[in-house]
Amino acid sequence: MPKVSMTVNGKRVSGNVDARTLLVDFLRNEQRLTGTHVGCDTSQCGACVVHVDGKAIKSCTTLALSCEGANVTTIEGLANGQDLHPMQAAFRAHHGLQCGFCTPGMIMAAIDMVNRLGFNLSEETIRENLDGNICRCTGYHNIVKAIQAGAAAMGGLKVAAE
């Protein structure tokens, strides 16, 4: 089995994997980082979104080998000890979750959105850019509010929770 090495949440990791191994399985099974979820198995629902070299990808349809040498960030790599990442804090404060299964992917997609589009996101922009992430519980309203507030917080702005 080929060897794959990458940096996951700032830590160098490597393993010998079947060449077909998906990134999500490498993260969940080999690294025991189970915050990245498998929802639909076919890159539709977005529960598996992680960052590879700073960009959001769906890890359920990415081969682990294709991430050789890459810098991977998962939901577990966002908080700084007890300090939540501003986007995590915003999802919590704005009730942007219910069953929680989509939440890690939503947060990773949201941070990617900020990285691409800046801190000042309109509702419409957020809704358009969330098309790859399905939530079945919340109706998205609080997720959109959370992302708007989280983006602003990432930019150092203050948006009071409603």
Next chain:
Amino acid sequence: MDDAPPVLVHQAITHDSAIRHVTGAAPYIDDLPEPAGTLHLALGLAPVARGRITTLDLEKVRNTPGVVAVFTSKDVPGRNDVSPSLGDEPMLAGDEISFHSQPVFVVAATTRRAARIAARLGAIEVEQEWASVSIADALSTGETVLPDYAFRRGHPEPAIDGAARRLAGEIEIGGQEHFYLEGQIALAVPGEGEAMFVHSSTQHPSEVQHIVARVLGLADHQVTIECRRMGGGFGGKESQASHWAALAAFAARLTGKPCKLRLDRDEDFALTGKRHDFLSRYRVGYDERGLIEGITFEHLARCGYSADLSLGVVDRTMFHSDNAYYLPHVEIGSKRLKTNTVSNTAFRGFGGPQGVLAIEQVIDAIAHERGLDPLDVRKANFYRDGSSVTPYGMEVFDRATLLPLVEALEASSDYRARRIAIAEHNARSPILKRGLALTPVKFGISFTLKHLNQAGALVHVYSDGSVMLNHGGTEMGQGLYTKVAQIVADEFGLPLERVAITATRTDKVPNTGPTAASSGSDLNGMAAREAARTIRLRMAEEAARRLDVAVSAIRFEDGLVHGGDETMTFAELARFCVLERVSLSATGYYRTPGITWDRAEKTGRPFFYFAYGAACSEVVIDTMTGEMKLLAVDILHDCGASLNPALDIGQIEGGFVQGLGWLTTEELVFDNEGRLRTHAPSTYKIPVASDVPAHFHVELWDEPNREDAIYRSKAVGEPPVMLAISAFMAIADAIHALAPGNPVQLRAPATPEAILDAIDRQRAK
């Protein structure tokens, strides 16, 4: 000992797992560390929808690398049945195939991948028979899964025939896939002797326990089911989580190894039941003002190959065929049609939404025929003094809630002015038409099966003053665990973090009902409060003895216990109680009072109370393409005195959007062979964020429950699904603008194709 005003109850407290969810630290079953030697399961599926198996050759399956064992129905040690009630659902098909992709054999392998590869290699030869797939097919065969059922009042046929105005029609209502984000999963771990422990993603641990015991041929006490959380349930894990838990336990028993079964998403679509699709026929007679005088409904429900929960589901359609309207002379009939498709099951609303959609379409048809505003016809037909008894004989005792609620929303949503503005817009706009609708919901709260209306709880206070809380309800994201913890913390005057919320387990609280029928907090909140109160009273007695005051003078507040001028901490009192040999553990039990429904006699009271709500939706449709956009939604919803406004508003928003999916984009397509062709989100369109308008206002109607429900709150899980009917009726309203005065025939879901068909019909009038 007094009942201090609640500190945590009624507050917008965040979900108990919120921090774990945002950090990825809340484990679902697939995230749990697998015990050493865990085997992974995959299923061999029937290649046809109906037929008899002539040969089953599993040689290649067994010879696949990694495969440890392959089992069929012949290997089942107990009864090969995973049905909730009637004994009509084999865990693994025997000779007879009843629906496409029905599980025939199960493979246990060292990896999930090996099991899945092997499962495809089974040679299942079948003598194929014609499969009954659609409602029309089932009507031609006459096959049903349960007897027909109807209730009736007065003389509907003469009332209709004698009415000034009459209409008749058919309403097509589609099904819905649950698409809980976490698919069906179970992990079974064999224990000492015959014991079996199963982690199951289920809304009904007690039933999973019974079914695992049945399949393994064990007593219930040998089987323990645990569920800490589900990644969504929506009814899809009420009866239909049992199958996967039973298979995992079955394979674990025969291999002696822990076994995990996680359905692939496409399999989950194909192998689990949906919301029932319906064809509902009606005849209605009414007067010039649109007041209904007589009505008949016949609900034809496609149930699939087995009964599952169809008895209760279709009964609830019947119970909600009045929605909020008085029907003087009425007959509501139903057929539970059998088809060779996966067995349809519970889905948030449990049949109620189909009944409400049917009567709302009738009301619209009346309004359109009469040239009246549908809202006026709705209000005219509301339950009112002197016309306050449902078709099933229950007095709508809380009817005074709805009219002011609807009128408040009518004002706050600016309904009348928008109605005029939309008419003006439509007069100017030949292609894009707008539509507006304001529809009410009245939803009966309680299981219509009486024995399910009970709950238990177990509370311990430890000697350091920390509290362990357990109850029979399950957490699927709705925040039940949070609400019950708020209640218990308030009983003890403790901050929330002193109450540990623990996984639902059948060995802690037995004989529970499912977490369903919106009743989770009503039932379990009461049971947990009862348990906490028992302990609190014992602690108060000990405190009173120590402080030499009356028990009535003891107060629990802010983690402290006060009596007279003296104070001790709750933890100190707990320690004193242990030293003085006072028990700090108690169970609590609750059964809903006043429920008397007798199905055979068709009399009595099925519901403890009704939950109300109303929504106003505005849409625009493109009459050339059938595209639709939801522009604005205003909701006013009745949660009684809300236990937790943040969680309740979340339920309302989420329920509305789930209902919106059911009624607009989510279309299930079975081909003539009975194969589900929409088995992934690539072909089955679930609403995304851009389908929901920015103008989405939800407010709570502030009125305590008239019944003594927990803290005078009301159940909230299911009723909001039906608020989305406002969006459907708004689409119908936009279509109506093409040929006013004619009732609109629009099938659900109102996909672009359905909208174009309805437009064609409307223009042809």
